[in-house]
Amino acid sequence: MFRNFKMVDRLVYGRGCLAQLEGILExxxxxxxGGMVFLMDDVFxxxxxxxxxxxxxxxxxxxxxxxxxxxxxxxxxxVETVQSAGPNPxxxxxxxxxGSVMDLAKAVSVMLTNPGSAAxxxxxxxxxxxxxxxxxxxxxxxxxxxxxxxxxLIGPVRKLGINSDYSVFDQIVLDPDLTATVTDxxxxxxxxxxxxxxxxxxxxxxxxxxxxxxxxxxMDLCREVFLAERTPESEEKLMIASLYGGMSIAYxxxxxxxxxxxxxxxxxxxxHGIGNCVVFDALEEFYPESVDEFRTMCDRHxxxxxxxxxxxxxxxxxxxxxxVALSMDPLWENALGxxxxxxxxxxxxxxLYEAM
Amino acid sequence: MFRNFKMVDRLVYGRGCLAQLEGILExxxxxxxGGMVFLMDDVFxxxxxxxxxxxxxxxxxxxxxxxxxxxxxxxxxxVETVQSAGPNPxxxxxxxxxGSVMDLAKAVSVMLTNPGSAAxxxxxxxxxxxxxxxxxxxxxxxxxxxxxxxxxLIGPVRKLGINSDYSVFDQIVLDPDLTATVTDxxxxxxxxxxxxxxxxxxxxxxxxxxxxxxxxxxMDLCREVFLAERTPESEEKLMIASLYGGMSIAYxxxxxxxxxxxxxxxxxxxxHGIGNCVVFDALEEFYPESVDEFRTMCDRHxxxxxxxxxxxxxxxxxxxxxxVALSMDPLWENALGxxxxxxxxxxxxxxLYEAM
Numbered sequence: 001m002f003r004n005f006k007m008v009d010r011l012v013y014g015r016g017c018l019a020q021l022e023g024i025l026e027x028x029x030x031x032x033x034g035g036m037v038f039l040m041d042d043v044f045x046x047x048x049x050x051x052x053x054x055x056x057x058x059x060x061x062x063x064x065x066x067x068x069x070x071x072x073x074x075x076x077x078x079v080e081t082v083q084s085a086g087p088n089p090x091x092x093x094x095x096x097x098x099g100s101v102m103d104l105a106k107a108v109s110v111m112l113t114n115p116g117s118a119a120x121x122x123x124x125x126x127x128x129x130x131x132x133x134x135x136x137x138x139x140x141x142x143x144x145x146x147x148x149x150x151x152x153l154i155g156p157v158r159k160l161g162i163n164s165d166y167s168v169f170d171q172i173v174l175d176p177d178l179t180a181t182v183t184d185x186x187x188x189x190x191x192x193x194x195x196x197x198x199x200x201x202x203x204x205x206x207x208x209x210x211x212x213x214x215x216x217x218x219m220d221l222c223r224e225v226f227l228a229e230r231t232p233e234s235e236e237k238l239m240i241a242s243l244y245g246g247m248s249i250a251y252x253x254x255x256x257x258x259x260x261x262x263x264x265x266x267x268x269x270x271x272h273g274i275g276n277c278v279v280f281d282a283l284e285e286f287y288p289e290s291v292d293e294f295r296t297m298c299d300r301h302x303x304x305x306x307x308x309x310x311x312x313x314x315x316x317x318x319x320x321x322x323x324v325a326l327s328m329d330p331l332w333e334n335a336l337g338x339x340x341x342x343x344x345x346x347x348x349x350x351x352l353y354e355a356m
Numbered sequence: 357m358f359r360n361f362k363m364v365d366r367l368v369y370g371r372g373c374l375a376q377l378e379g380i381l382e383x384x385x386x387x388x389x390g391g392m393v394f395l396m397d398d399v400f401x402x403x404x405x406x407x408x409x410x411x412x413x414x415x416x417x418x419x420x421x422x423x424x425x426x427x428x429x430x431x432x433x434x435v436e437t438v439q440s441a442g443p444n445p446x447x448x449x450x451x452x453x454x455g456s457v458m459d460l461a462k463a464v465s466v467m468l469t470n471p472g473s474a475a476x477x478x479x480x481x482x483x484x485x486x487x488x489x490x491x492x493x494x495x496x497x498x499x500x501x502x503x504x505x506x507x508x509l510i511g512p513v514r515k516l517g518i519n520s521d522y523s524v525f526d527q528i529v530l531d532p533d534l535t536a537t538v539t540d541x542x543x544x545x546x547x548x549x550x551x552x553x554x555x556x557x558x559x560x561x562x563x564x565x566x567x568x569x570x571x572x573x574x575m576d577l578c579r580e581v582f583l584a585e586r587t588p589e590s591e592e593k594l595m596i597a598s599l600y601g602g603m604s605i606a607y608x609x610x611x612x613x614x615x616x617x618x619x620x621x622x623x624x625x626x627x628h629g630i631g632n633c634v635v636f637d638a639l640e641e642f643y644p645e646s647v648d649e650f651r652t653m654c655d656r657h658x659x660x661x662x663x664x665x666x667x668x669x670x671x672x673x674x675x676x677x678x679x680v681a682l683s684m685d686p687l688w689e690n691a692l693g694x695x696x697x698x699x700x701x702x703x704x705x706x707x708l709y710e711a712m
Contacts, residue, residue: 002370004380005366005367006366008363009362009365010363011360011361011363013566014358014564014566017358020357020360021614024360033539069702121695171360207590208370210530213577213593216568216573233565236564237569239565243566251370262681314389
């Protein structure tokens with residue numbers, strides 16, 4: 001069985017295409033349902049971006065803070081806020097921000113039509129009802145969240161995505177201008193999420209020709225972007241790399257880095273991009289040439305990774321990290337093959353974490 | 357304004373994934389509507405493929421002959437046949453074949469819910485009502501018809517597509533095994549449609565980063581396929597090249613070759629793939645390096661192009677070809693810029709046709 005891949009329904013790409021969001025939403029507005037709900041990263045508070053978002057009477061703008069990775073509690077609380085507006089709370093959810101905000105928009109759109117807590121749906125294909133219309137407007141490139149069916153959340157037990165066809169965006173608005181103001185460091189960490197993801201899928205055992213082509217092109221674009229200076233053209237390329245990286249996941253899987261990074265983020269609250277970089281730098285054994293190239297990219301962009309992050313962790317924390325990491329069976333199987341358990345023991349994971 | 361690109365809703369890719377079509381259609385079957393209508397290229401008549409298609413009681417299998425390019429008359433006649441079954445004639449249309457059959461399936465699905473003749477909708481965004489559910493199962497790679505919104509048809513006045521978001525497939529089933537039995541020559545001509553299309557879009561003036569990335573990767577894959585021997589792996593790559601070529605058209609346009617090829621096919625009834633090859637071989641002036649590479653590919657695969665196709669044409673036929681070719685404004689503008697009319701006169705077109 002091959003996955004019947006659910007694609008984003010509509011995509012608009014181009015410099016300045018954010019201006020088309022108003023017309024796009026217009027077609028979805030109707031008198032019977034509530035207004036649109038905009039979830040916007042609060043880093044944009046007080047800046048010029050909010051005035052460019054087509055907010056009408058009856059719409060709501062909810063600022064979200066993603067200094068920490070989004071949690072199932074955040075989702076539940078946003079859903080409660082939206083639902084407090086009445087019986088037909090919303091005609092659509094529009095996420096404006098990086099991967100975390102994309103994931104929140106996906107999760108909220110799902111939870112507005114499904115009972116219980118977001119934590120009940122962490123896993124694969126657990127969502128039963130269609131989500132409401134939702135739009136992704138990424139302001140950062142790299143995670144591929146704009147095109148994937150995963151809404152990664154920190155839950156009560158572990159960090160795990162809601163993986164559902166219903167979480168796929170109905171519309172994405174890809175405007176490279178929106179990524180122009182992000183700091184170099186943030187841009188690097190988020191971009192490396194794409195690069196690392198491609199390294200893992202292209203070296204994995206799950207790959208087919210569809211995902212290979214997307215992964216190879218995303219990797220080529222990452223190289224063009226991160227082995228050179230930052231330019232407006234590189235913002236365009238990185239946005240496409242992110243899209244392709246996300247598409248490549250259709251028939252591939254990430255690997256060692258993401259598995260360990262999930263554990264690290266769960267315990268330290270590190271953001272996904274930086275967590276991946278910290279872990280990847282310790283994986284010479286698994287991806288030797290790519291780790292070399294990654295270090296060249298770090299040097300080129302003056303990035304020094306944080307060190308000794310695990311040196312003062314307790315035994316309990318190490319155990320939790322290890323448990324979270326080793327629970328990612330498909331990632332390990334993709335990376336190391338079906339007998340991965342013989343190669344990746346608790347001791348080996350601990351050893352790898354101690355080097356970070 | 358950037359196009360808000362309508363994507364295929366679902367895509368399944370993999371060797372043998374045709375077996376999943378039954379389950380996919382199952383979800384769409386219901387007691388209220390009629391059965392499924394399968395449009396199948398009659399080259400498969402008497403072979404093993406029909407028995408692998410999930411035809412149930414109440415479904416219809418309509419054989420289509422595409423020795424000539426499909427016409428608006430063919431579409432109208434197929435629609436009449438389907439509608440003769442009753443008031444709810446069909447739950448879905450499934451096209452199984454090459455680009456021509458893909459185009460027929462798209463056009464029939466549109467015309468089952470829109471009044472008049474298919475000829476009324478040749479053009480851009482003329483379709484008003486949603487089409488019925490339709491699935492593309494390509495058995496040839498190259499045209500990109502599986503992912504485009506165009507259903508190219510020969511009409512009473514000219515060869516022109518129905519270009520509509522409603523013609524985009526709801527589902528495509530990409531099984532490289534289905535392309536294994538096509539003759540080398542047919543495979544070459546259809547594959548070259550993708551290659552030429554990429555040459556034209558990558559050299560055009562309309563391109564952006566989205567379409568460039570798809571076009572570049574499709575081109576890379578075409579080179580891997582056609583500068584080498586035919587292998588099962590190359591069938592996989594060519595199927596992806598076709599998909600990427602189709603996607604790249606979102607924000608790009610074809611050029612000189614397609615414009616002239618439309619005229620040539622209209623008058624001579626030549627199939628699109630071979631028509632493109634005949635024309636492209638005469639375009640050294642416009643795409644010098646690519647025409648060289650194309651000839652290397654011809655040699656590599658032992659293909660000799662038909663020659664002197666226009667030597668016995670009448671004045672009237674030359675005039676018709678020229679009229680059809682010069683009516684493709686966007687193609688010329690993409691290729692030669694806004695002042696294309698000063699470079700591409702009737703005499704110049706005639707001269708180019710005379711060399712074919």
